Amino acid sequence: MSRLGSASGYRRRKRQQENMRKEITWKEIKYQKTLIIWAILFVIYGFIFYYLPLGGWLMAFQNYKAKTGLFGSEFVGLSKFKWLFNDESFWNTVRNTLGMGIINLVTSFIMAIVFAILLNEVKSTGPKKVVQTISYLPHFLSWIVVTGILQDALSSTGIINEVLMKVGILDQPFNFFLQPKLFWPIVAFANLWKETGWNAIIYLAAITAIDPELYEAAEIDGAGRWQKIKNITLPGIKSTIMILLLMNAGNVLNAGFELQYLLENGAIVDWSRTIDIYVLKWGVSQNDFSLGTAAGIFKSVVSIGIIVVANELAKRTGEERLF
Amino acid sequence: MNFKRVVSVLCAATMVAAAVSGCTPKNGNGAGAGAGGDADRDDLVIRDYADDEIVDWTFFGGMPGAEINDGNEVQEIIAHKTGVRVKETWLTGQTVEEAVGAIIASEDYPVFIDGGDGMQMLYEADALIPWDEYIEKYPNIKELYSPAEWDKFRQADGHIYWCNQFTNTYGESKQTTHNDEAFWVQARVLEWAGYPTIETLDDYFKLLEDYAAANPDGEEGLIPYTMLCEDWRYFCIENAPQFLDGYPNDGSVIVDSSSGKPTIVDYNTTDTAKRYFAKLNEEYGKKMIDPEFATQTYDQYIAKLSNGNVLGMCDQWWDFAFTVNDVFKQTGLDKKGCNYIPLGLTIDKGMDQMWHTYGDTQNVASGLGVTIACDDPDRAFAFINNLLDQDIHNLRFWGEKDVDYLVDDQGLFYRTDDMRNKASDTEYKASHLCKYSYFPQWGGTSRDGINAMMPEEQTSDFFAGLAQPVIDCFEAYGASTYPDMIGSTKDKEVGVWFPMYSYSNNMNTSTPGGTAWQKMGECKHKYLPQIVMASDFESAWSEYMTAYEACDPQSFLDEMQEELDRRIKAAAEAEAE
Numbered sequence: 001m002s003r004l005g006s007a008s009g010y011r012r013r014k015r016q017q018e019n020m021r022k023e024i025t026w027k028e029i030k031y032q033k034t035l036i037i038w039a040i041l042f043v044i045y046g047f048i049f050y051y052l053p054l055g056g057w058l059m060a061f062q063n064y065k066a067k068t069g070l071f072g073s074e075f076v077g078l079s080k081f082k083w084l085f086n087d088e089s090f091w092n093t094v095r096n097t098l099g100m101g102i103i104n105l106v107t108s109f110i111m112a113i114v115f116a117i118l119l120n121e122v123k124s125t126g127p128k129k130v131v132q133t134i135s136y137l138p139h140f141l142s143w144i145v146v147t148g149i150l151q152d153a154l155s156s157t158g159i160i161n162e163v164l165m166k167v168g169i170l171d172q173p174f175n176f177f178l179q180p181k182l183f184w185p186i187v188a189f190a191n192l193w194k195e196t197g198w199n200a201i202i203y204l205a206a207i208t209a210i211d212p213e214l215y216e217a218a219e220i221d222g223a224g225r226w227q228k229i230k231n232i233t234l235p236g237i238k239s240t241i242m243i244l245l246l247m248n249a250g251n252v253l254n255a256g257f258e259l260q261y262l263l264e265n266g267a268i269v270d271w272s273r274t275i276d277i278y279v280l281k282w283g284v285s286q287n288d289f290s291l292g293t294a295a296g297i298f299k300s301v302v303s304i305g306i307i308v309v310a311n312e313l314a315k316r317t318g319e320e321r322l323f
Numbered sequence: 324m325n326f327k328r329v330v331s332v333l334c335a336a337t338m339v340a341a342a343v344s345g346c347t348p349k350n351g352n353g354a355g356a357g358a359g360g361d362a363d364r365d366d367l368v369i370r371d372y373a374d375d376e377i378v379d380w381t382f383f384g385g386m387p388g389a390e391i392n393d394g395n396e397v398q399e400i401i402a403h404k405t406g407v408r409v410k411e412t413w414l415t416g417q418t419v420e421e422a423v424g425a426i427i428a429s430e431d432y433p434v435f436i437d438g439g440d441g442m443q444m445l446y447e448a449d450a451l452i453p454w455d456e457y458i459e460k461y462p463n464i465k466e467l468y469s470p471a472e473w474d475k476f477r478q479a480d481g482h483i484y485w486c487n488q489f490t491n492t493y494g495e496s497k498q499t500t501h502n503d504e505a506f507w508v509q510a511r512v513l514e515w516a517g518y519p520t521i522e523t524l525d526d527y528f529k530l531l532e533d534y535a536a537a538n539p540d541g542e543e544g545l546i547p548y549t550m551l552c553e554d555w556r557y558f559c560i561e562n563a564p565q566f567l568d569g570y571p572n573d574g575s576v577i578v579d580s581s582s583g584k585p586t587i588v589d590y591n592t593t594d595t596a597k598r599y600f601a602k603l604n605e606e607y608g609k610k611m612i613d614p615e616f617a618t619q620t621y622d623q624y625i626a627k628l629s630n631g632n633v634l635g636m637c638d639q640w641w642d643f644a645f646t647v648n649d650v651f652k653q654t655g656l657d658k659k660g661c662n663y664i665p666l667g668l669t670i671d672k673g674m675d676q677m678w679h680t681y682g683d684t685q686n687v688a689s690g691l692g693v694t695i696a697c698d699d700p701d702r703a704f705a706f707i708n709n710l711l712d713q714d715i716h717n718l719r720f721w722g723e724k725d726v727d728y729l730v731d732d733q734g735l736f737y738r739t740d741d742m743r744n745k746a747s748d749t750e751y752k753a754s755h756l757c758k759y760s761y762f763p764q765w766g767g768t769s770r771d772g773i774n775a776m777m778p779e780e781q782t783s784d785f786f787a788g789l790a791q792p793v794i795d796c797f798e799a800y801g802a803s804t805y806p807d808m809i810g811s812t813k814d815k816e817v818g819v820w821f822p823m824y825s826y827s828n829n830m831n832t833s834t835p836g837g838t839a840w841q842k843m844g845e846c847k848h849k850y851l852p853q854i855v856m857a858s859d860f861e862s863a864w865s866e867y868m869t870a871y872e873a874c875d876p877q878s879f880l881d882e883m884q885e886e887l888d889r890r891i892k893a894a895a896e897a898e899a900e
Contacts, residue, residue: 066427066448089845144416156615177618178856262416265618266552266848284428285420286832286841287444 060294066287080294090295092270093278096184097299100260100274101252103188109245111196113237116203117229132204135197143258146194150186150263151177177263180271187259202244203237210236242320250307253299275299367705369712372406378702380409384761385422385439385689387621388413391753397718398757404715407706409435409759418554420444432696434703437488437761440555442689443829446484451692452700453482461708467491467763468685471897475687487690488761490683494768497780501640501665501805503679504562504572508635510792511660515539518799521666522673524567524599528606531634535611546633548606549613551624551642552852559638560603560616560851564596567670571677571817574824575840576883585818585891587884589876591847595670597864600851604860617852629654631661640665640805649747651790660792667809677817678809684821688828691762710762713770719758720777722746727756728778736774736781743788746778819894826886827879835875836882842874 029036055070060080062073084090115135122128138146153159156173164170176182214232223231257276264272273281275295283292307322314321366376390413391398402408412433414422423441426432427448438445445451458465458473467486468476476483492498506527512534513519521527531547538545551559562574568590570577577588590596606612613619613627627633628643629650636643644663651657667678693703709715721728721736727746728736738746745751765776775781785804786794802808830837850867857863 066450173614175614175618178852265852266557267617267852269845269849280421280424282832282841284424285418285441287420287424287427287447288832289428291832 057293057297059290060297062290064290064293066289076290080290081298084291084294084298089270089273090278093273093275096260096271097253097255097274097276099255100184100187101255103184104191104255105248105252107188108191108195108199109248111192112199113203113241115196116200116207117233119200119204120207120233121225121229132197132200136201137197138194139198141194144262146190147259147262150190154186177265178267180268183263183268183272186263187256190259191256203240206237206240207233239320242314243322246307246310246314246320246322249310250303252306253303364701366406367702369404369709369715372403377402377406377408378699380407380435380697380703380706381433382409382411382435382437382761383422383426383433384411384413384437385419385441386414386437386761388760389749389753391757395753395757396755397723400723401710401715401718401757401759405706405709407702409706411759411761414439432694434694434697435691435762436694437485437689437691439689440828442485442692443831445692445694446478450694451484452695452697452703453484454486454693454704455482457700457704458483461704463708463711464704464763467711472685474897475685476690485690485692486763487686488763489766490685491763491765492683492767493765493770493776494772496681496767497775497782498681498766498806499780499782499785499804500644501679501809504558504566504637504639505665505678505809506563506635506637506668507663507665509631509633509660510662510664510790510796511540512634513664513796513799514660514792518796522669524602524668524670527635527666527668528602528611532606532609532611534634542632544630544632546613546627547611547635549619549624549627549633549636550603550616550855551619551621551636551638552617552848553619553621553624556621556642557848557851559636559642560855561847562590563637564593564599565590566676566678567599567668568593568595569669569675569677571680571821572824573820573822575827576823576880578818578820578823578887580818585820585887587823587880587887589880591843591871591876592868598670600854600864601860603855604857604863607855608858612855617856631656631659635663649749652744652747657790658792660790662790662793664793664796665805665809676809679806680817681806686822686825688825707763710759711765716765716776717769720764722756734771734773735783736778738778738784738787740787743784818891820887820890823883823887827883830879830882834882835878837879839875839877839879843871843876843879846870846874 058070059073061075061077062070063076063080064070064073068074119128119132122131151158154176155161156175160176161170161173164174165172176186210232214236215228218228218232253275255274257274260272260274261277261280264277275298279292279295283289283295311321311323366372388411390411393410398408417425419439420441423436423438423444426436426438427444427450432450436445454464454476464486468491473483473486476486478484506524508521508527508530512530513521515534515537516530519526519530521530528548535545535547551557558574562572565573565577568577570579570590577590577593579586579588603612613633615623619627625643625646628636628647631651631654648657648662651661665678667676669676691707693700697703710719717724724730727742728738729742730736746756766780767776768774769776775784778784797803797808800808827840830840832838832841846867850863850870854860854863854867
């Protein structure tokens with residue numbers, strides 16, 4: 001696997017593909033017609049659900065009113081974007097989104113791999129299954145429930161404050177939700193708690209795909225547990241790791257909506273609000289769909305940028321990549 | 324190609340086709356379809372309707388509310404008399420503008436809607452059916468407002484799209500509660516202090532401090548004072564300065580007529596505002612203010628109040644009393660004097676105050692609208708008309724005769740203690756009572772000339788239901804009802820423009836003033852809790868003022884001044900006619 005993933009390996013594969021390229025003939029088309037019909041269906045699906053809605057981006061250049069619709073609203077050029085980029089609170093939301101997105105990406109990514117490897121090292125199936133089930137169950141809770149748990153746990157009469165006071169670290173309750181600097185860690189923690197078990201599943205699957213003979217061979221060579229992890233498990237799931245990292249990089253700007261929305265309050269709003277909430281507050285609830293669309297476009301463009309850069313980096317270092 | 328393949332391809336194609344058709348915009352333009360020309364319809368009047376004649380409609384209320392059970396008994400009675408059953412859903416977890424924005428974007432309208440501060444958005448989206456012809460057609464609707472008052476509801480295009488449901492008094496006013504804002508204090512605190520005269524903010528906090536220090540009941544977790552800062556309810560911390568200066572509730576600004584020409588004044592930047600927040604800051608330092616005030620949600624706030632732990636707060640009666648008083652009644656805390664008594668405070672001694680608004684405040688910013696999702700507007704307006712019929716109105720607010728209230732031989736409605744207790748029981752309310760509380764309604768005297776339109780305004784019932792500590796308190800201050808406890812707009816006339824919030828509530832980012840209004844709101848949300856908690860008040864205040872000025876409040880004030888002038892002019896013209 002890792003051999004194919006190297007840069008020279010990739011070039012070799014590409015050359016082979018080029019040599020193998022066939023002429024497109026009617027016979028070939030007829031032979032593959034089922035496949036082609038399926039492909040066309042998905043192209044249609046993609047067009048309708050991914051490309052057609054992009055027509056709505058026109059709104060960003062209009063002063064859109066629901067009354068006049070997309071075709072009757074007045075065009076205002078880039079003025080919505082100008083308004084947006086001149087709004088200081090918008091840049092705060094960009095910073096928050098990136099900040100929380102990156103923290104979430106890094107922590108959840110590392111924790112999931114570590115957790116998967118640890119779980120893989122548990123040899124008896126019973127406890128392993130139990131731990132795995134318990135760990136991914138929070139994934140099925142909705143954010144509103146998770147928020148409720150967080151609010152209760154961190155409130156002035158919640159368990160965290162109680163414990164800290166009993167131990168003597170605090171002499172009066174500490175209000176966690178009033179600290180701008182604590183908001184990002186709280187969000188990261190909630191994400192970890194909810195998603196680590198779930199995210200680990202895919203790595204566990206990748207680990208299962210590693211040839212057991214490799215481990216046996218390593219054992220015969222006298223490799224310990226740590227060395228097996230370092231030299232077999234990690235390289236074995238490297239391509240999975242890279243692909244997931246790339247895909248998740250595109251999601252950095254989807255740093256979250258529900259959690260931040262439900263936890264925010266006036267005192268820390270400068271550090272808690274994400275782009276999505278900004279779109280809701282200024283776009284939907286102020287009836288300014290144009291402004292909301294402009295912010296949405298900005299977000300998409302940045303996301304595409306991040307993916308392209310990450311992909312290019314992967315390419316340069318000769319790793320697996322998306323395109 | 325074998326059969327299986329054909330089937331699977333067909334399946335996929337069907338799925339795509341189904342998905343596509345689900346996307347096409349619904350043609351919700353049934354407006355005007357059945358309007359007029361069918362005077363002999365028999366489904367518009369009150370009669371006995373069979374099950375299959377009843378239509379099921381929907382209502383969305385842009386405020387949190389308690390959903391009633393399906394099959395609610397009074398709802399069924401009303402449905403069988405009017406032929407319409409309305410399923411009510413309420414705002415949960417979002418702000419009203421967000422909810423209304425989402426409804427507009429999805430074009431998934433309920434039949435009836437009260438979009439609160441989002442009504443203007445619905446109007447701009449052409450989502451509402453004009454009321455004009457139906458007002459003429461249905462006498463009970465027409466009766467709600469005078470022609471001049473109806474005119475105030477007219478939008479820019481000259482039509483009426485909604486009507487406010489509340490503060491309409493039929494006949495003589497029977498108001499017994501202070502349905503407005505005040506600094507509230509538990510009756511037991513006043514009793515403990517020997518019913519002192521509390522006039523100023525300083526008196527008030529002195530009282531709370533003394534009681535908290537003495538803590539005669541030895542309670543744990545006593546919270547002398549709390550404030551709600553959540554979302555739009557942050558008025559609890561924000562708008563006290565206008566009252567402390569002796570002005571009535573214009574909501575977003577003060578209208579100062581002392582110089583002859585009514586002028587808009589910003590209450591956020593007055594000396595009184597600064598003194599008020601400095602006082603809060605000082606009290607926070609003394610640990611008199613709930614340390615969680617800045618982050619608590621409405622539910623948490625109501626829970627604290629319901630436990631009887633909070634001695635005082637600044638709030639509107641309707642924002643807490645219905646829930647909290649019912650809980651007190653159920654848990655017996657009302658006997659201990661936990662009920663809240665309103666105090667009309669001012670910043671200095673001896674000032675006039677206008678906390679209570681007598682008479683009908685016409686809030687034209689919001690109300691009940693009928694949307695284009697309604698395919699039979701005639702029947703919808705007939706339903707609103709029928710809900711105002713006296714018998715149906717009694718069903719809505721008093722409940723079922725002989726079950727929820729009794730009638731004596733003079734025709735006076737009365738309730739036993741048991742009935743009153745049931746009426747405040749959440750379970751019972753959900754399964755039995757159906758007020759259609761956000762449909763038009765009357766306060767004041769019933770058409771029978773004896774009773775009040777609503778039980779809480781029935782003087783005899785009001786006193787019978789009052790807890791002893793509250794009665795003692797009223798007696799000590801020489802008052803007989805809540806409004807007597809507090810200064811009001813009764814002695815002083817409010818201006819023809821009153822209330823100004825009916826304009827600012829509907830502002831949005833389409834004007835510079837509206838944008839400023841939105842930004843000022845965000846700025847206050849952020850800074851007000853901070854200045855209360857700041858260790859150095861002066862520097863926190865000046866930082867706040869700098870941030871506040873950056874929001875360009877002047878453009879907001881200018882637009883409010885424009886509206887004020889327009890209202891004065893319109894009122895003068897109406898009078899001339």
